[in-house]
Amino acid sequence: xxxxxxxxxxxxxxxxTAAAGSLIVLTSCAHSDTKAAAAPANAALAVRLVKSGGGxxxxxxxxxxxxxxxxxxxxxxxxxxxxxxxxRTWGSDGLGPVLTQAQSxxxxxxxxxxxxxxxxxxxxxxxxxxxxQYKAAQEAILKYRDSPSLLIWAIGNEMENGSEDxxxxxxAIEDIAAIAKKLDPNHPTMTVFAEVxxxxxxQLNKYCxxxxxxxxxxxxxxxxxxxxxxxxxxVKPFVITEFGPPGxxxxxxxxxxxxxxxxxxxxxxxxxxxxxxxxxxxxxxxxSYTFLWGHKQEATATWFGMLLPDGSKLAPVDALxxxxxxxxxxxxxxxxxxxxxxxxxKVPAGSQITATLAASSPQKYPLTxxxxxxxxxxxxxxxxxxxxxPDVYPDAIQTSDTQRAVVKVPATGGPYRLFAYVSDGHxxxxxxxxxxxxxxxAAPSSAGTKAALPLVIYDEATGDTPFTPSGYMGNTGAIQxxxxxxxxxxxxxxxxxAQYTAGDNWAGVVWQSPANDWxxxxxxxxxxxxxxxxxxxxxDQGGEVVSFSYGLLGKDKKYSDSGSGKLGNxxxxxxxxxxxxxxxxxxxxxxxxxxxxxxAGQGHPVTFYLDDIAYR
Numbered sequence: 001x002x003x004x005x006x007x008x009x010x011x012x013x014x015x016x017t018a019a020a021g022s023l024i025v026l027t028s029c030a031h032s033d034t035k036a037a038a039a040p041a042n043a044a045l046a047v048r049l050v051k052s053g054g055g056x057x058x059x060x061x062x063x064x065x066x067x068x069x070x071x072x073x074x075x076x077x078x079x080x081x082x083x084x085x086x087x088r089t090w091g092s093d094g095l096g097p098v099l100t101q102a103q104s105x106x107x108x109x110x111x112x113x114x115x116x117x118x119x120x121x122x123x124x125x126x127x128x129x130x131x132x133q134y135k136a137a138q139e140a141i142l143k144y145r146d147s148p149s150l151l152i153w154a155i156g157n158e159m160e161n162g163s164e165d166x167x168x169x170x171x172a173i174e175d176i177a178a179i180a181k182k183l184d185p186n187h188p189t190m191t192v193f194a195e196v197x198x199x200x201x202x203q204l205n206k207y208c209x210x211x212x213x214x215x216x217x218x219x220x221x222x223x224x225x226x227x228x229x230x231x232x233x234x235v236k237p238f239v240i241t242e243f244g245p246p247g248x249x250x251x252x253x254x255x256x257x258x259x260x261x262x263x264x265x266x267x268x269x270x271x272x273x274x275x276x277x278x279x280x281x282x283x284x285x286x287x288s289y290t291f292l293w294g295h296k297q298e299a300t301a302t303w304f305g306m307l308l309p310d311g312s313k314l315a316p317v318d319a320l321x322x323x324x325x326x327x328x329x330x331x332x333x334x335x336x337x338x339x340x341x342x343x344x345x346k347v348p349a350g351s352q353i354t355a356t357l358a359a360s361s362p363q364k365y366p367l368t369x370x371x372x373x374x375x376x377x378x379x380x381x382x383x384x385x386x387x388x389x390p391d392v393y394p395d396a397i398q399t400s401d402t403q404r405a406v407v408k409v410p411a412t413g414g415p416y417r418l419f420a421y422v423s424d425g426h427x428x429x430x431x432x433x434x435x436x437x438x439x440x441x442a443a444p445s446s447a448g449t450k451a452a453l454p455l456v457i458y459d460e461a462t463g464d465t466p467f468t469p470s471g472y473m474g475n476t477g478a479i480q481x482x483x484x485x486x487x488x489x490x491x492x493x494x495x496x497x498a499q500y501t502a503g504d505n506w507a508g509v510v511w512q513s514p515a516n517d518w519x520x521x522x523x524x525x526x527x528x529x530x531x532x533x534x535x536x537x538x539x540d541q542g543g544e545v546v547s548f549s550y551g552l553l554g555k556d557k558k559y560s561d562s563g564s565g566k567l568g569n570x571x572x573x574x575x576x577x578x579x580x581x582x583x584x585x586x587x588x589x590x591x592x593x594x595x596x597x598x599x600a601g602q603g604h605p606v607t608f609y610l611d612d613i614a615y616r
Contacts, residue, residue: 045060045061045148046060046061046062046186047059047060047065047150047151047152047186047187047188048060048188049188049212049213049237053283054283055237055282055283055284055285056237056283056284056286057286058151058188058286058287060108060151065085065108065151066286066287067085067086067108067110067151067239067286067287067288067289068083068084068085068086068287068288068320068324069084069085069086069087069088069108069110069287069288069289069290070084070086070087070088070289070290070291070292070293070306071087071088071089071090071241071242071289071290071291071292071293072291072292072293072294072296072306073293073294074293074294074295074306074307074311075307075311076101076102076105076107077105078307078311078313078317079107079293080105080106080107082313082317082320082321082324082325082329083320083321083323083324083325083326084107084320084324085106085107085108085324086102086107086108086109086110086151086287086289087102087107087108087109087110087289087293088109088110088112088154088241088289089109089110089111089112089154090112090114090154090157091112091113091114092111092112092113092114092136092140092143092144093114093481093482093483093484094482094483094484095109095111095140095144096143096144096486097484097486099111099144099147099149099150100147100149102149103147103148103149107149108149108150108151109147109149109150109151110151110152110153110154110190110239110241110289111140111144111150111151111152111153111154112154112157113136113137113140113141113153113154113155113156113176114156114157115133115137115155115156115157115159115172115173115176116129116133116159116476116477117158117159117161117162118159118161118162118163118169119161119162120472120476121472121475121476121477122159122476122477123477124163124166124168124169124171124172125168126477128477128478128502129475129477129478129502130168130172130477132477132478132480132501132502133172133176133477134172134175134176134179135501136480136501137155137176137179137180138176138179138183141153141179141180141183141184142183145183145184145186145187150187151187152187152188152189152190152213152239153180153184153187153188153189153190154190154191154192154215154241155173155176155177155180155189155190155191155211156173156191156192157192157215157217157241158192158193158194158217159173160193160194160200160203161194164198164199164200164203165199165203167207170203170204170206170207170208171207173191173207173208173211174207174208174209174210174211177189177191177208177210177211178210180210181210188212188213189210189211189212189213190211190212190213190214190215190239190241191204191208191211191214191215192214192215192216192217192241193214193215193216193217194217195216195217195218195221195225196216196218196225196228196229196232196234197228197232201214201229201232201233201234202232202233204236205233205235205236211236212236212237213236213237213238213239213286214229214234214236214237214238214239215238215239215240215241216229216238216239216240216241217240217241217242217243217291218240218242218243218274218278219242219243219244219245219246219247219250219270220246220247220250220251220270221250222240222243222244222270222273222274222278223270223273223274223276223277223278224277224278225240225274225278226238226277226278226279226282226284226285227278229284230284234284235284236284237284237285237286238284238285238286239285239286239287239288239289240274240278240279240285240287240288240289241288241289242289242290242291243270243271243274243275243278243288243290243291244267244270244271244290244291244292244304244306244316245261245262245266245267245270245271245303245304246262246270247299247303248299248303254345254435255346255437256346256415256437258376258415258417258435258437259299259435260434260435261299261300261302261303261417261432261433263336263339263430263431263432264302264314264315264316264333264336264429264430264431264432265315265333265335265336265337265430265432267314267315267316268314268315268316268318268319269319270316271290271316271319271320272319272320272323274288275288275319275320275323276323280323290306290316290320291304292304292305292306293306293307294306294307295307295308295309297389297390299377300376300417300433301374301389301419302419302431302433308421308429308431310427311427312423312427312428312429313333313427313428313429314333314428314429314430314431315332315333315335315430317329317333318332318333331362331363331426331428332362332363332428333424333428333429333430334359334360334361334362334365334367334422334423334424334428334429334430335359335360335361335362335430336357336358336359336420336422336430336431336432337358337359337360338356338357338358339355339356339357339358339420339432339433339434340355340356340434341353341354341355341356341434341436342354342355342356345434345435345436345437346436346437346439347409347436347437347438347439348409348438348439348440348441349409349410349411349412349413349438349439349440349441349442350408350409350410350411350438350441351408351409351438352398352406352407352408352409353406353407353409353436354404354405354406354407355371355404355405355407355418355420355434356403356404357369357402357403357404357405357420357422357432358403359402359420359422359430361424363424363426365424365425365426366424366425367402367422367423367424368402368422368423368425369400369401369402369403369420369421369422369423370420370421370423371397371400371405371407371418371419371420371421372392372394372397372418372419372421373392373393373396373397373407373410373416373417373418373419374390374391374392374393374416374417374419375390375391375392375393375414375415375416375417376390376414376415376416376417376435377390377415377514377521391449393410393416395408396408396409396410402422405418405420409436409438410438410441411441411442412438412441412442412443413438413439413440413441413442413443414437414438414441415435415436415437415438416435416436416437416438417433417434417435417436418433418434418436419431419432419433420432420433446562446589446590447526447589447590448513448523448524448525448526448527448589448590448591448592449523449524449525449526450525450526450528451466451525451526451527451530451615453527453529453530453615453616454614454615454616455525455527455530455594455614455615456612456613456614457511457594457595457613457614457615458483458496458511458535458595458610458611458612458613459491459492459611459612459613459614460484460489460492460493460494460495465511466513466525466594467511467512467513467525467593467594467595468511468512468513468514468515468516469481469483469509469510469511469512470510470511470512470515470516471509471510471511471512471516471518471593471596472507472508472509473507473508473509473510473598474505474506474507474508474598475500475502475505475506475507476507478500478501478502478505478507479498479499479500479501479507479509480497480498480499480501481496481497481498481499481509482496482497483496485497485609488609489609489611490536490538490576490609490611490612491536491611491612492611495609495610495611496609496610496611497607497608497609498597498607498608498609498610499605499606499607500599500605500606501605502601502605503601503602503603503604503605504601504603505600505601506598506599506600506601507598507599508547508596508597508598508599509596509597510552510593510595510596511593511594511595511596512592512593512594513525513591513592513593513594517559517592518553518557519553519557519558519559519560519592520557520558520559521559522559523559523592524559524561524590524591524592525590525591525592525594526588526589526590526591527583527588527591527615528588528589529588530583530588530615530616531582531583531584531616532580532581532582532583532615532616533550533565533580533581533583533595533613533614533615533616534578534579534580534581534612534613534614534616535548535578535579535595535610535611535612535613535614536576536577536578536579536610536611536612537570537572537576537577537579537608537609537610537611538572538573538574538575538576538577538608538609539572539573539574539606539607539608539609540574540606540607540608540609541574541607542572542573542574543571543572544571544572544599544602544606544607544608545569545570545571545572545599545600545602545606546569546570546572546597546598546599546606546608547566547567547568547569547570547597547598547599548566548567548570548579548581548595548596548597548598549564549565549566549567549568549581549595549596549598550564550565550581550591550593550594550595550596551563551564551565551586551591551593552564552593552596553592553593559590559592560590560592561590561591561592561593562586562587562588562589562590562591563583563586563587563588563591564586565581565582565583565586566581567579567580567581572608576609576611583615594615595613597610
């Protein structure tokens, strides 16, 4: 999945040095740019790809290194305590603090370099877009190549989808891999695919000699991916860069199109099977990164998360702890044996239903259960982009305990999910849910979810944001955004850095609710009572012209914005300045696009910064 953010075909030379027995160390030659490749005294430990017999392994600082990693931004301390040793990122935004924290814990980082996707508007036949992407990759490599915790450069994530047979896309990957090896001969290069079907493995072998390692994202097929990779012609070593429970796109659906979600107890088996069958004992395997170390609204509130919002671990963490460390945790997570409705899963809107739960603690700890009824999206995204959090209905839970909940279904018809969150009081939990459909009833309200004011759209403390910056417009390949830029923020420790790297055309980003929606799905926020949309902004040099707005969806859309406003052609100063869009007289009952910036070509790249965006 995409988690995330936005040429020579000749092989580079390798130095093959014979060692004892059949060991061969593959080290990139330090091309002619000696100055660029030179490393300071505090350089990272050199990471080498070593061939031994019919397989490969990594050596870091001269010692064998097997990746026991995770992707996600939850506690790295817990990851290390669980036996993990590495973290994966999907892009280089905010990479510095990740590398620093990993170093302090004695862990490593596979650093992502985000590459454009065709379905997000990137055109590998557009020289300006490709050049801007190449430059951004080069800058990230130069900036972080000497970080002691750096392990691998991961160039792109699933960008091959829709471009598998396009030589221009492969050419761009190879060129970035080649410059990575030139500027940083101490770290291998990797690119990441969504699965290994079709012709993509053969294309990689043909076009990308400077890619050392293949990263593979695999879910339902993870337990067989090692065998399928070899069948597809795989010869490079691999890392499974995402694995977990089957995705919604891989499971059968019920009568209204919802996928039943495995319980956290059931999910542990998917993680274990993938690791045992495709990671351990495979000659080409260098290790893996599990997904997701944390929690995230993706398909549901709990589908891929290995932790709960309060940091409590779930059963997949226990399974991987045993596989990583060789021993089971001293205290195991609660187990869910069953969750079920006493009656049908399609019921009249406004009716009452009863759900039952069977859960237990291996340590015999007393359990508590929190029951939550939540709306269920009528369509699930499959690309990993941020999603809006569906409405929660606390008044729907009539009575509940650890074994049963009586629930009054909302009067509005449509899909819902009933969640049971189990806790043992010792930072370990379990979770399960049941899809429910309310028939008949009122149509979904035209109003958005009532917001408490101020409603913060961006500041460094923002967690689950009410609006997601997912709506890329115009020349999208020239957009770069770093949401955790640490230099000279308006307040706190970070601001949002936005760049339009082209000198012509135009581009912009819209904060949407739900994410990636242009008026086809319900959502948005009822901001009635808000008087101003305020934000702080500054230009990198001063004089940058940017337009700001909200409410972009017109009445031609099924789910439109009820109001709109704009602050056009603002000439930014080099110093921070607060700006305001007056909301007087606007209907704010459903705002689905809460903030947007647009930059027109100004003959040169434009860089500006935003901070503290809020409805007040």
